[in-house]
Amino acid sequence: MKYVVDRVLYLIVVLLIAISGVFVLVNKMPGDPAYGLAVSIAQQRNMEMERALEIAHKLMGIDPHEPLIVRYWRFISNLLKGNFGYSSFYQTSVNEIIAKALPWTLFVISLATLVSFLVGIYLGSFAAQKRGTIIDLVISGIASIIQAIPPFVLAVLILFIFAVRLRVIPLGGAYPVDMEPSFSLSFILKVIHHALGPMFATAIPQMAAWTLAMRGNTSQIMEEDYIRFAQARGLKDSVIANKYIKNNAMLPLIASLAIAIGYMLGGHTLVESIFNYPGIGFYFGKAIAVRDFGLLTGLFSLIVIGVIVATFIAEIVYALIDPRVKLK
Amino acid sequence: MRKKRFSNFFYDYVQPLISNKKSLAGSIILLFFILMATIGPMIVPLNMNSDFANRYQRPSLQHPFGTDYFGVDIFQQIVHGSRSVISLTLLASLFAVIIGTVVGVARGYLEGISGKLLDAIITVFLVIPSFPALLILAAIFADTKLNTVEVALIVAIWLWAPLAKQVAAQVLTVKSREFVEASRMLNMGLGYILFSDIAKLLIPYIFVNFVTQLKSAMEFSIGLMFLGLAKFDPTHWGVMLNYALYQAGALYTPKGFHYPFFVILNIVLLIYGGILLAQGIEEVFNPKLRGHE
Numbered sequence: 001m002k003y004v005v006d007r008v009l010y011l012i013v014v015l016l017i018a019i020s021g022v023f024v025l026v027n028k029m030p031g032d033p034a035y036g037l038a039v040s041i042a043q044q045r046n047m048e049m050e051r052a053l054e055i056a057h058k059l060m061g062i063d064p065h066e067p068l069i070v071r072y073w074r075f076i077s078n079l080l081k082g083n084f085g086y087s088s089f090y091q092t093s094v095n096e097i098i099a100k101a102l103p104w105t106l107f108v109i110s111l112a113t114l115v116s117f118l119v120g121i122y123l124g125s126f127a128a129q130k131r132g133t134i135i136d137l138v139i140s141g142i143a144s145i146i147q148a149i150p151p152f153v154l155a156v157l158i159l160f161i162f163a164v165r166l167r168v169i170p171l172g173g174a175y176p177v178d179m180e181p182s183f184s185l186s187f188i189l190k191v192i193h194h195a196l197g198p199m200f201a202t203a204i205p206q207m208a209a210w211t212l213a214m215r216g217n218t219s220q221i222m223e224e225d226y227i228r229f230a231q232a233r234g235l236k237d238s239v240i241a242n243k244y245i246k247n248n249a250m251l252p253l254i255a256s257l258a259i260a261i262g263y264m265l266g267g268h269t270l271v272e273s274i275f276n277y278p279g280i281g282f283y284f285g286k287a288i289a290v291r292d293f294g295l296l297t298g299l300f301s302l303i304v305i306g307v308i309v310a311t312f313i314a315e316i317v318y319a320l321i322d323p324r325v326k327l328k
Numbered sequence: 329m330r331k332k333r334f335s336n337f338f339y340d341y342v343q344p345l346i347s348n349k350k351s352l353a354g355s356i357i358l359l360f361f362i363l364m365a366t367i368g369p370m371i372v373p374l375n376m377n378s379d380f381a382n383r384y385q386r387p388s389l390q391h392p393f394g395t396d397y398f399g400v401d402i403f404q405q406i407v408h409g410s411r412s413v414i415s416l417t418l419l420a421s422l423f424a425v426i427i428g429t430v431v432g433v434a435r436g437y438l439e440g441i442s443g444k445l446l447d448a449i450i451t452v453f454l455v456i457p458s459f460p461a462l463l464i465l466a467a468i469f470a471d472t473k474l475n476t477v478e479v480a481l482i483v484a485i486w487l488w489a490p491l492a493k494q495v496a497a498q499v500l501t502v503k504s505r506e507f508v509e510a511s512r513m514l515n516m517g518l519g520y521i522l523f524s525d526i527a528k529l530l531i532p533y534i535f536v537n538f539v540t541q542l543k544s545a546m547e548f549s550i551g552l553m554f555l556g557l558a559k560f561d562p563t564h565w566g567v568m569l570n571y572a573l574y575q576a577g578a579l580y581t582p583k584g585f586h587y588p589f590f591v592i593l594n595i596v597l598l599i600y601g602g603i604l605l606a607q608g609i610e611e612v613f614n615p616k617l618r619g620h621e
Contacts, residue, residue: 013448014448014452017449017452018452018455021452022461025464025468028468029464029467030468144600144607145596145600147603148596148597148599148603150547150551150599152551153592153596263457265457266457266459266460267457267459269457269459269460269463270459281460285463288463288467296464303457304455308455311455
């Protein structure tokens with residue numbers, strides 16, 4: 001128990017350092033979030049840019065002369081209350097944007113991770129059992145080549161081939177703009193249709209990674225003494241393959257499942273921006289483009305919290321399923 | 329003495345590389361690109377003048393990879409760009425190895441609060457998702473002209489932490505062993521203990537890590553360029569990809585499909601070489617994986 005408390009405290013320190021670093025980084029970004037608004041004010045009212053900027057700052061609730069440390073303190077104390085800040089571009093609280101965007105992101109990444117995990121486990125153990133044959137060569141060869149395609153390149157290729165050229169998936173959005181969200185079958189089908197692009201772009205690289213990891217683990221376990229012993233006892237090959245090898249090779253991967261979902265929260269940024277899919281990553285990309293510092297720090301904090309919580313869950317799961325890793 | 333050292337290096341590091349099929353294939357691919365980067369630009373001249381009459385020419389003998397939106401030969405750009413792609417990757421991996429080793433050794437050796445704090449900092453860099461962070465960095469430096477060393481450092485920031493963690497764990501286990509105790513008793517000094525006693529044990533780790541992170545170094549630097557750090561070098565493949573997809577809209581016109589295709593083909597082939605080399609090296613140096621091929 002003391003171990004768990006220590007671990008939580010340690011992770012809170014890590015979280016604090018990470019969030020503070022990002023806060024400073026974001027606030028060092030060049031560009032004034034109020035600039036765009038100021039330009040339109042200056043044109044409309046025919047006034048000087050300086051005066052227009054001042055009005056824009058007032059309208060967006062930004063004080064450019066406020067010292068960084070004051071802003072930082074407000075940010076941290078808000079965060080402690082569960083308030084992720086205020087978006088100057090969308091003129092609303094970051095919590096509201098998170099509430100709107102997070103379900104889409106979670107929907108895509110959890111489904112993509114789950115499917116790619118199951119398929120990867122199957123392909124990986126299959127390849128390991130057929131080690132050295134053509135089947136193994138094809139499976140692990142294709143998986144390595146997929147790993148060589150940077151995820152953003154893969155996402156762009158899927159978008160251009162399937163959305164632009166073949167027009168079999170939509171170009172963006174989570175559902176058609178002219179539809180009201182409801183629990184009707186036609187709406188749900190549309191939602192799935194819109195999620196296909198980002199889902200494949202997320203699932204394919206992951207599937208390759210799971211396949212290779214599972215193949216490595218399985219190969220390693222097949223050399224262990226207890227497998228030889230099981231064979232010597234005359235157990236059926238299928239029993240050994242499923243009960244002894246597959247389960248033991250899979251256990252460490254189950255722990256990394258949590259970490260994978262945590263990291264996907266951040267890694268999904270590019271996929272969502274490329275597919276214009278209105279999840280966390282899409283708003284993150286938008287926040288960078290329009291220099292919305294409040295939205296940016298809020299979303300980044302959310303992503304880092306997600307990764308840290310996932311890491312913690314993975315540690316606990318690992319300790320639970322692997323008796324060799326005892327909680328001190 | 330020097331000669332002996334060289335032959336040791338050969339037997340310890342070069343021979344295992346050639347004996348493993350994967351690392352041999354990976355080395356050949358990487359060697360091909362290194363040759364392209366070193367002597368390629370001397371053989372292939374680069375003419376970046378736009379020639380709109382020759383826009384989007386299909387691959388031919390005159391233009392092996394065709395021409396781009398501006399009628400510029402794509403093959404020439406790929407060859408010249410390989411120089412910045414390769415040098416960025418190698419430099420970023422090198423920086424990452426240096427930072428990772430220094431921080432790792434320090435973490436392993438320091439005790440108390442300062443050690444714990446270093447540990448927390450290593451973990452911070454492990455948990456921060458790199459692509460969102462790279463997006464922010466790309467935006468910060470979007471309007472600045474950076475040189476290779478600076479971009480390599482930006483990439484290295486996201487690569488060093490795993491090595492630091494491994495090195496720290498190694499130093500922690502080694503630190504209490506007899507021969508380190510002996511050196512300490514003999515008052516050999518911290519520098520001697522760290523760099524002579526401990527470093528010797530770490531070299532295989534550092535070597536393997538340098539190779540395994542080549543893939544991420546390539547992916548990150550190309551991603552950074554692709555995301556809009558475009559002021560770096562117009563022939564860097566990441567910048568070329570950005571131009572192809574976003575500036576020239578090459579995939580919207582059926583005639584321009586070969587433009588991004590050849591850029592992506594080279595990127596994937598280069599990274600694939602890195603993956604093969606890394607997989608081979610891990611098989612060679614990680615005894616647990618040995619004997620499976």
